[in-house]
Amino acid sequence: MAESVHRTENAIRARGLTKTFRRKKETVEAVKGVDLEVKQGELVAFLGPNGAGKSTTMRMLTSVLSPTSGTAEVAGCDVVREPAQVRARIGYVGQGNAGGYSYRVGDELRNQARFYSVPADVARARSAELLEALELTGLEKRTVQSLSGGQRRRLDVAMGLMNHPRLLFLDEPTTGLDPHARANLWDHVLRLREQNEMTLLLTTHYLDEADAMAERIVLIDHGTVIADATPAVLKRDYADDVVTVELSSGEGVAAARSVLPSAVTGVTESVTDGGSVRLALTTHNGPELVPPLLRTLDSAGVAVASTDVKPASLDDVFLNLTGRSLREEAA
Numbered sequence: 001m002a003e004s005v006h007r008t009e010n011a012i013r014a015r016g017l018t019k020t021f022r023r024k025k026e027t028v029e030a031v032k033g034v035d036l037e038v039k040q041g042e043l044v045a046f047l048g049p050n051g052a053g054k055s056t057t058m059r060m061l062t063s064v065l066s067p068t069s070g071t072a073e074v075a076g077c078d079v080v081r082e083p084a085q086v087r088a089r090i091g092y093v094g095q096g097n098a099g100g101y102s103y104r105v106g107d108e109l110r111n112q113a114r115f116y117s118v119p120a121d122v123a124r125a126r127s128a129e130l131l132e133a134l135e136l137t138g139l140e141k142r143t144v145q146s147l148s149g150g151q152r153r154r155l156d157v158a159m160g161l162m163n164h165p166r167l168l169f170l171d172e173p174t175t176g177l178d179p180h181a182r183a184n185l186w187d188h189v190l191r192l193r194e195q196n197e198m199t200l201l202l203t204t205h206y207l208d209e210a211d212a213m214a215e216r217i218v219l220i221d222h223g224t225v226i227a228d229a230t231p232a233v234l235k236r237d238y239a240d241d242v243v244t245v246e247l248s249s250g251e252g253v254a255a256a257r258s259v260l261p262s263a264v265t266g267v268t269e270s271v272t273d274g275g276s277v278r279l280a281l282t283t284h285n286g287p288e289l290v291p292p293l294l295r296t297l298d299s300a301g302v303a304v305a306s307t308d309v310k311p312a313s314l315d316d317v318f319l320n321l322t323g324r325s326l327r328e329e330a331a
């Protein structure tokens with residue numbers, strides 16, 4: 001087969017991707033015109049509620065599913081015209097892979113190697129290397145069903161890396177794992193990413209993961225991209241910090257309200273169980289607001305019992321953009 005790699009600095013370039021499913025008499029527009037560019041080496045997270053179209057987009061990008069319309073070039077190859085080349089160059093860890101529960105770990109890796117036509121001796125060395133890198137050494141003879149959830153997901157990642165991909169797709173790799181197993185899986189994935197200079201595109205429902213790791217977040221809702229930026233920019237543009245000030249006495253409320261700095265964009269008042277008054281102030285930079293705010297309140301004779309700053313979160317971003325909370329959906 002003729003080699004047809006088109007060199008590009010984009011690991012992924014998609015234009016107007018759509019996917020329509022027909023279910024009995026119903027038509028589901030799962031993806032409605034997604035444009036996406038992912039540069040070599042980037043770590044990008046797809047975020048969105050259940051049914052937003054994240055997996056369908058990922059399945060089109062990995063050539064598992066053909067688009068209804070639109071184009072995508074992945075690892076330099078066209079997903080429709082060159083699906084085999086795309087698959088040879090990427091790793092794909094779908095939701096709940098490791099299907100052969102009664103298979104042994106070593107057999108799963110061997111089968112995966114055969115799928116990629118990796119010669120047996122190379123496959124042996126690669127298996128050993130991946131088992132070690134993912135802390136699975138010694139488990140070769142165990143059946144998949146006997147592994148813990150975290151070990152099973154690490155095996156999925158090992159299988160996704162069998163062909164040495166430079167571009168790895170991870171669809172909800174940590175869903176269902178406990179916090180320790182989640183952190184452990186990410187340690188491994190991020191180290192392997194660094195060692196192999198891999199590009200990573202992942203989906204997750206865990207906002208803390210996306211916030212901590214993703215260099216860019218693509219928010220998807222109802223089959224379209226509704227925001228695409230770094231976590232910091234998303235939080236700056238679409239969410240506020242909340243500074244809570246508990247007043248020592250309810251009598252200070254009117255005076256406090258009259259001297260609030262212009263950086264405060266909103267005020268909500270509530271009474272605590274103990275009867276004191278709390279003012280929740282929305283602002284762009286909570287930590288910077290607190291010192292001048294306390295000085296101003298002090299000058300106005302308002303006594304403050306306590307303060308608290310809640311930084312803007314990705315969930316706030318999502319809530320502000322869609323009117324729904326992603327955290328509630330994930331729970």
Ligand SMILES: Nc1ncnc2c1ncn2[C@@H]1O[C@H](COP(=O)(O)OP(=O)(O)OP(=O)(O)O)[C@@H](O)[C@H]1O
Nearest residue numbers: 021023028030048049050051052053054055056057
């Ligand atoms: N094979 C299919 N046939 C019919 N409808 C489908 C099919 N696959 C997905 N859908 C529908 O397409 C929409 C998008 O699904 P998709 O799995 O891409 O969402 P998602 O964002 O990955 O959701 P989740 O977070 O729950 O995995 C949903 O309404 C889903 O029911």
